[in-house]
Amino acid sequence: MNVPATAESLRFLPAHGELAGRIAAFDWSTTPLGPIADWPQSLRTTLGLMLESRFAMCLCWGPELTLFYNDAYAPFLGAKEPRALGRPLQAVWSEVWDDIQPLVASAMRGTATWHEDMPLTMERHGYPEETYWTFSYTPVRCERDQVAGFLNIATDATRKVQNDRRLRADVEQLGRMFDQAPGFMAMLKSPEHVFQYVNPNYQRLVGERELLGRRVADAMPDAVAQGYLALLDEAYRTGLAFTAEGARYIVQATPGTASVERYLDFVFQPISDETGVIGIFVQGFDVTARRLADLALRARETELRAINSDLEQQVVARARDRSLTWQVTPDLLAVIDPDGSIESVNPAWTPLLGLDSGDLVGRCWWDHVLEDDQAVTRDVLASLREGRPVRSFENRWRTRAGNLRTLSWVATPEGGRFYCSARDVTDIKAAAEALARSQAQLRVLFETSYQLQAMCTLDGTLTDANRTVLDALGAEFEDVVGRPLWSTPWFSDTPGMSGHVRTLFLRAVEGETVRDELTVNLPTGRRIYDFSLRPIHDAAGQIISVVPEAIDTTERRNAEAALRQSQKLEAMGQLTGGVAHDFNNLLTPIVTALDLASDPDARAERRTRMLDVARRAADRAATLVQRLLAFARRQPLQPVEVDVGQLVTGMADLIESSKGPRIQMVLDIASPLAPAIADPNQLEMAILNLSVNACDAMRGQGGVLTLAVRNAHAEADAASGLAAGDYVVVTVADTGHGMDEATRQRAIEPFFSTKGVGQGTGLGLSMAHGVASQLGGRLCIDSDPGAGTTIEFWLPVAQARAAADADVNEDTTVSNPTESRGTALVVDDDDAVRMCTADALDDMGYRVVEAGSAEEALVALDGGLAPVLMVTDHLMPGMSGAELARAVRLRLPATAVVIVSGYTGMTDFDPGLTILGKPFRQHELMASVEAAMAAGSAAA
Numbered sequence: 001m002n003v004p005a006t007a008e009s010l011r012f013l014p015a016h017g018e019l020a021g022r023i024a025a026f027d028w029s030t031t032p033l034g035p036i037a038d039w040p041q042s043l044r045t046t047l048g049l050m051l052e053s054r055f056a057m058c059l060c061w062g063p064e065l066t067l068f069y070n071d072a073y074a075p076f077l078g079a080k081e082p083r084a085l086g087r088p089l090q091a092v093w094s095e096v097w098d099d100i101q102p103l104v105a106s107a108m109r110g111t112a113t114w115h116e117d118m119p120l121t122m123e124r125h126g127y128p129e130e131t132y133w134t135f136s137y138t139p140v141r142c143e144r145d146q147v148a149g150f151l152n153i154a155t156d157a158t159r160k161v162q163n164d165r166r167l168r169a170d171v172e173q174l175g176r177m178f179d180q181a182p183g184f185m186a187m188l189k190s191p192e193h194v195f196q197y198v199n200p201n202y203q204r205l206v207g208e209r210e211l212l213g214r215r216v217a218d219a220m221p222d223a224v225a226q227g228y229l230a231l232l233d234e235a236y237r238t239g240l241a242f243t244a245e246g247a248r249y250i251v252q253a254t255p256g257t258a259s260v261e262r263y264l265d266f267v268f269q270p271i272s273d274e275t276g277v278i279g280i281f282v283q284g285f286d287v288t289a290r291r292l293a294d295l296a297l298r299a300r301e302t303e304l305r306a307i308n309s310d311l312e313q314q315v316v317a318r319a320r321d322r323s324l325t326w327q328v329t330p331d332l333l334a335v336i337d338p339d340g341s342i343e344s345v346n347p348a349w350t351p352l353l354g355l356d357s358g359d360l361v362g363r364c365w366w367d368h369v370l371e372d373d374q375a376v377t378r379d380v381l382a383s384l385r386e387g388r389p390v391r392s393f394e395n396r397w398r399t400r401a402g403n404l405r406t407l408s409w410v411a412t413p414e415g416g417r418f419y420c421s422a423r424d425v426t427d428i429k430a431a432a433e434a435l436a437r438s439q440a441q442l443r444v445l446f447e448t449s450y451q452l453q454a455m456c457t458l459d460g461t462l463t464d465a466n467r468t469v470l471d472a473l474g475a476e477f478e479d480v481v482g483r484p485l486w487s488t489p490w491f492s493d494t495p496g497m498s499g500h501v502r503t504l505f506l507r508a509v510e511g512e513t514v515r516d517e518l519t520v521n522l523p524t525g526r527r528i529y530d531f532s533l534r535p536i537h538d539a540a541g542q543i544i545s546v547v548p549e550a551i552d553t554t555e556r557r558n559a560e561a562a563l564r565q566s567q568k569l570e571a572m573g574q575l576t577g578g579v580a581h582d583f584n585n586l587l588t589p590i591v592t593a594l595d596l597a598s599d600p601d602a603r604a605e606r607r608t609r610m611l612d613v614a615r616r617a618a619d620r621a622a623t624l625v626q627r628l629l630a631f632a633r634r635q636p637l638q639p640v641e642v643d644v645g646q647l648v649t650g651m652a653d654l655i656e657s658s659k660g661p662r663i664q665m666v667l668d669i670a671s672p673l674a675p676a677i678a679d680p681n682q683l684e685m686a687i688l689n690l691s692v693n694a695c696d697a698m699r700g701q702g703g704v705l706t707l708a709v710r711n712a713h714a715e716a717d718a719a720s721g722l723a724a725g726d727y728v729v730v731t732v733a734d735t736g737h738g739m740d741e742a743t744r745q746r747a748i749e750p751f752f753s754t755k756g757v758g759q760g761t762g763l764g765l766s767m768a769h770g771v772a773s774q775l776g777g778r779l780c781i782d783s784d785p786g787a788g789t790t791i792e793f794w795l796p797v798a799q800a801r802a803a804a805d806a807d808v809n810e811d812t813t814v815s816n817p818t819e820s821r822g823t824a825l826v827v828d829d830d831d832a833v834r835m836c837t838a839d840a841l842d843d844m845g846y847r848v849v850e851a852g853s854a855e856e857a858l859v860a861l862d863g864g865l866a867p868v869l870m871v872t873d874h875l876m877p878g879m880s881g882a883e884l885a886r887a888v889r890l891r892l893p894a895t896a897v898v899i900v901s902g903y904t905g906m907t908d909f910d911p912g913l914t915i916l917g918k919p920f921r922q923h924e925l926m927a928s929v930e931a932a933m934a935a936g937s938a939a940a
Contacts, residue, residue: 008532011877012044013051017071020051022085031086032062046151046899055562056156059140062148065089065104076156078124095128096120107137107150117157132161148174159430160555165451170449182434184286187271188216189254189279193232195219196279207254221483222251223258231591233279235268239277242268242539263291274513285431289330293423296329300421318923332407332422336515340365340381343417352424354400370404372394384411384418394425422832452490452529458543460484460505472552474523477536485548494520508533517553528554590614618919639775641675642800644728645709651684652707655691662702663695668731670710676728676795678775683795690732690791697736697789706733714794722778726797733790739783768793821845822868827857827884828900829876837871837900840922844929854879858887867895869929871916895930898925 013020029035033043043061050057051070058069067089069077077084084092093100099120103113114136121128135154142148177526178185184202186197193216203211211219216229223229224247235242245265252259266284270277277386319686326333326346332353333346342360350356355368366377373395380390389412396404407422407428455464462485470477473489480488497520504514514533519526529550536545594614649669656665687707694705708731716724768791769779776796783789824846828834831852838848849865851857855878857870870888874881885897889910899909902918909915914932916925 014048015878019069019071019074019085022082023047023051024066026086026422028086032064033066033068040148042140046140046149050151056154058152058154059149060089060104060152061140063147067092072744073154076124076154078122080124080125086295094121095123102136104150107139108147110139110147112139114138122634130158132157133295135214152245157326165449165556166448168674181283182431183284184266184282186211186282187279188232188282191233191236193217193229193236193280202282204514206251223249226250232268235270235280239270239272241539243539246287246294261288261290262286283308289424289427292330300329300331320608332424334365334420334422336381336384336411336418336420337367338385338416338418340378350398353397353405359400366395367398370398370803372396380409380411381418384413385669387413389413393872450551452548452552454485456485456505456546456547456548458509458546460486460502460546462873463545464486464867472524472527489522491518491520493522504531504533505546508535511535511542511543518550526554527552528557536876590618639679642678642680642795643673644676644678644683644730644795645669645671645673647680647683648687648707649729651687651691655688655705655707660695660699664702664704665700666704666706668706668710670708673709674711674726674728675798678795678797679771682771686771686793687730687732688783690793694732694734694736694789694791697734697738701736703735703788704733706731708733711797712794717778722794723776723796727777727794728797730793730795731790732793735788738785738787738789739781740785744781744783820847823847823865823868824847824871825849825851825855825860825867826867827851827870827872827876827881829853829873833873833900841869841871841926841929843922844926853877854881854884854887857884859892861888866892869898869933871898871900871925871929874899882913885913886910896936898928898932 010024011424011803013024013429024036028039031038046059047068050059053070054072056070056072056076058067058073065088067084067087069085073804074081080092089104090097090101097117103115106113116134117132118135120131120133122131123129133154134157137150138151138153139147140151178197179199181201184205185197185199186195186202187197195211195214195216198211205211206220206223209219216232217224220228230248231242244267246263247266249262249264250259263286264284265287266663268284269277269281269283271281292883305476323439329346331346332348335343335345337343342363342365345357345360349360353368360368366374369377376393377395380393383390389410390676391410392408394404394408399405404426405424406426408425409420409422411418413422449466449468451466452469453466454462454469456462462480462483465477465480469490470480473480475489480490484502485505486492486498491497491939492502497518501518504516508514513535516531518529518531520529530548530553531548533551534547535543536547538544596612649667652665652667691705691707695696698705710729710731712729714724714727716720716722772779774797777794780792780794781789782791821844824841826834826838826841826848827850829852830839836848838850841848846869849860849867851860853876854872857872858879870885872881872884881901882901885899888895888897896914898914898916900918900920902917912935914928914935916928920928
């Protein structure tokens with residue numbers, strides 16, 4: 001039987017979230033846990049904490065480990081959701097039970113567990129899938145101090161593990177590409193040109209030398225003597241690539257052997273990062289054979305030109321067909337008769353193919369040609385017979401050893417014979433094929449990179465984008481190519497982002513490598529990217545294109561935010577030291593004064609004195625709470641225009657009276673001063689805290705305390721979050737013992753103090769830092785051991801001065817009117833606070849109606865209650881005070897509203913509401929009521 005849950009039994013559930021509503025509606029009487037009303041407080045507290053969290057969490061409770069989970073955990077269940085709620089853990093995750101059961105058993109014995117990237121094969125969608133998880137099991141104890149269940153905080157690490165695997169594979173592939181590249185390659189680092197990497201072709205070129213880790217000057221003195229070190233220095237100094245074609249290089253590849261003349265095509269490419277050039281990438285090809293062939297060809301062309309210019313020399317040249325050029329050229333020369341028989345060949349055939357004139361002369365031109373290429377050779381012979389020269393054709397010849405070499409031919413008919421010249425292009429074709437394969441591999445790397453990469457022309461038109469970009473946008477290639485980068489779906493769905501990216505692009509076109517963190521709206525959701533725009537230069541140093549690149553850092557940023565929250569929670573745990581001691585000291589006089597006040601026989605003067613002591617202790621407790629809220633950046637600041645110079649001057653007497661006789665105070669107030677935006681009360685508290693810390697640093701030895709105020713202008717500072725603009729700077733400086741760097745770095749940490757327990761909470765600087773940050777300023781600390789400390793409190797300047805300044809004197813007198821001022825509705829879930837507020841309003845002349853919740857107040861309004869004033873707490877179970885105020889304004893626009901808040905931010909409230917901070921005195925309540933009534937009258 002489903003026992004309906006009462007509103008009281010459901011108060012632990014959050015007012016938001018799908019799972020909270022489903023838990024409230026679930027029939028728990030069918031489970032071993034029974035109805036919600038019977039649940040222990042430990043289960044309710046843990047369940048409420050889990051449902052409020054944005055981390056994916058589940059809770060298992062009771063003998064069957066009944067499963068609860070929050071909204072963030074629900075997607076992990078896949079098709080198992082929503083049937084998993086309220087079922088035993090083993091039944092929900094049966095397919096992985098053997099893997100997690102030992103961990104569950106450990107947690108139920110009271111030992112927490114934690115695992116990173118644990119593989120689990122799950123069946124969440126009806127089929128097995130390989131997943132990886134980072135998670136913890138934390139035991140949860142019931143009221144009998146026994147383990148009643150455990151809390152699981154989980155993160156799906158599947159994508160991270162898969163990305164790590166792909167990254168390792170990419171790195172290995174790049175290594176293989178480097179080693180198997182057709183040309184020679186080397187990477188030199190630092191201005192000393194130290195070998196960091198060399199591939200096998202480079203090692204073969206220079207011989208068996210020790211290269212890695214050595215300088216070029218030490219490892220290759222022969223290259224230094226030939227001027228190559230100077231070229232490296234110039235490329236490193238200027239950042240410009242050096243390219244050479246057919247450069248001569250004399251190398252002794254093997255010790256004890258003769259030096260060899262080589263000809264190289266190569267490039268010295270500087271490699272840069274944000275600091276400048278960091279190394280040189282060397283890449284090239286050994287083109288010695290091509291160079292020698294070119295030299296021979298030019299020699300032959302020169303000779304032919306001379307023959308054509310002088311008929312007599314032509315006759316002589318024909319008679320000397322075995323001239324010196326014929327003998328020494330590396331090209332293969334042959335004379336073919338019209339039948340295709342070889343009449344003569346030059347000596348170059350023997351070293352290349354292993355065939356001499358005896359193997360060739362008298363044989364058909366195609367006897368040693370591969371069968372597949374014989375047809376094209378016969379076609380060329382037919383063209384020559386028709387008198388048409390053939391400028392280029394290729395065929396493959398078998399060598400004596402049985403290998404194949406590719407020859408590129410030029411053939412010309414002359415005097416009934418065909419004069420043919422061939423060049424070995426086997427290595428050139430292999431290099432071209434290797435280059436094509438390399439380009440294809442680079443394309444694969446581009447397409448499969450985990451980075452979002454694209455290519456743009458200088459006007460911003462997108463010309464290429466890899467698959468990672470298209471998948472992120474949910475678009476196809478033709479949807480983005482040809483459009484300006486900033487108008488693609490990558491940025492167009494995020495307000496203001498297109499203009500921002502266009503501005504960044506213009507900077508990149510000017511030669512700057514631009515980097516920024518962008519948060520954009522994509523079809524896959526809101527994502528955060530580490531975005532960069534990199535200009536690409538040609539060999540002459542001209543910018544020819546811009547490469548946009550981005551790395552998705554959404555998960556990392558989420559993890560960092562979670563870490564910061566965890567660190568903050570850890571810091572809050574330190575309250576058990578100094579803060580607990582201070583609160584006990586403050587509570588002692590309050591309790592004693594209350595005991596004395598309840599004693600009818602106590603002397604009046606003693607009761608008055610103790611009540612005054614209790615009041616001061618309560619004020620100190622309120623100040624300590626404000627410091628905690630300032631650290632948490634949750635105090636409800638009410639910033640106005642402030643004359644900071646006048647405020648500091650007015651505090652001088654207070655600080656003077658507490659500084660001690662051996663400390664001299666100096667005021668340095670600049671004039672004129674711009675008005676600043678600040679909360680005067682919080683600013684006074686911050687300056688007072690900084691002054692007290694400065695005096696403590698000089699206690700016992702004396703010194704000078706300087707309070708200064710000046711105008712300042714600042715440029716944008718991304719590190720501190722300070723925006724560009726005008727500021728008023730309050731400086732508190734002392735000549736005390738100062739701080740070392742480690743202490744200075746931790747100075748604004750909450751609860752960090754160099755004082756002993758009970759001598760300070762460690763919240764002064766953190767409170768001041770929190771107030772400055774909330775106001776849009778910053779807190780700067782400059783200190784050295786023995787040189788004192790200077791702290792600057794930066795406040796933004798107001799845009800316009802107030803029309804007039806008004807001096808407001810606090811009036812603590814509370815009048816007791818004799819006539820009723822109307823009905824006041826007091827809403828608060830705390831009985832004691834509600835009673836005190838009602839009594840104060842009764843003293844002010846209001847007829848008071850009380851309500852314990854916002855919902856109860858609305859019922860009263862529906863019943864005809866029409867109060868002239870409503871005073872409501874903000875943070876209450878169910879509907880908040882801010883939400884209640886909106887509902888009342890819709891029903892009764894003339895009702896004045898005062899919201900009492902002890903822990904929230906101003907962004908929670910609608911404009912025009914009167915906010916009263918906890919704790920408050922009766923005269924403060926009266927002032928807030930009068931302000932709210934006046935605002936209501938003005939609006940009417």
